[in-house]
Amino acid sequence: MTKRLILIRHAKSSWDAPFDDHSRTLNNRGRTSATALGSYLKMRSDCPDAIYCSDAARTIETTECIVAAMGTTPTIHHLNKMYNASPAALWNVLRKAEGDVVALVAHNPGIAFFAEDVVDKAPDHPRFIDYPTCATLVCDFPTNDWAKAVSHSGQVVDFVVPKDL
Template sequence: MTKRLILIRHAKSSWDAPFDDHARTLNDKGRTGATAVGDWLRANTYLPDEIYSSDAARTRETTDVIVTALGTAPTIVLKANMYHGQPAALMGVLQQAKGDTVALVAHNPGIAFFAEQIVAQPPDHRRFFDYPTCATLVCDFPINDWAEAVSRSGQVVDFVVPKDLA
């Protein structure tokens, strides 16, 4: 069997209001980018069964905008340990997942480092290693259970950033 992982960095957030980092929401560009990524996921039938998201406002909002564009109703789980989570924390969340297609929505630098560590071969895309806002990696794993997921075993299916979709 094959499991599919979709790694999404949160969309562009606002710096307008003077509140704490955890409470920052998306700006208009971020909402547009998240909608474009959701549309792209739907058009390519990259449809998650489960989405695990950091509990920060910008990741929750990114998740909500993408799910609206998908037109599906995946299970959504908010995880506090994904807020600025490092690769080990993201791997821990992934290894507990139950769906066949699972999305993780998190923050840099952790999600970029995790993306680099999880794939056998990086995609041929100039933005992969800096993983800009709303960057999205789709990769497959030849496993039956997410508990079997290990570094350097993901086979890249696709990678996109919102500017690619404009």
């Protein structure tokens, strides 16, 4: 059996309001992108069983838009330790994850470095390295236990950015 991982960088956030970084919400473009991504995942039948999400406002709102567009009810975990998390911290979250299809919604640069670390071969996409807002990697791991997932073993299934949708 395999496990499927979906890595999502939060959608485009607003800089208009005088909030601290943790409190920034999405702008209209970000909401549109996150909704389009949710529709895309639904069309591909890549709806996660569980979503592990940073507790920052922009990641929570990204997750809400995606879930609304998918029309599903995954288990959602808001975790402070995913706010500006390192790849090592994201590995810790993934290795304790539950579900066959799991999504992590987090921030750059950690999510970009984590994406590079999980795949055996980078996708042939010019935006993979910089992992722009709402960039999404879908990859499969040859394991039936997230605790046994290891670096560079994820097989790329898809990689998209909002402009691809």
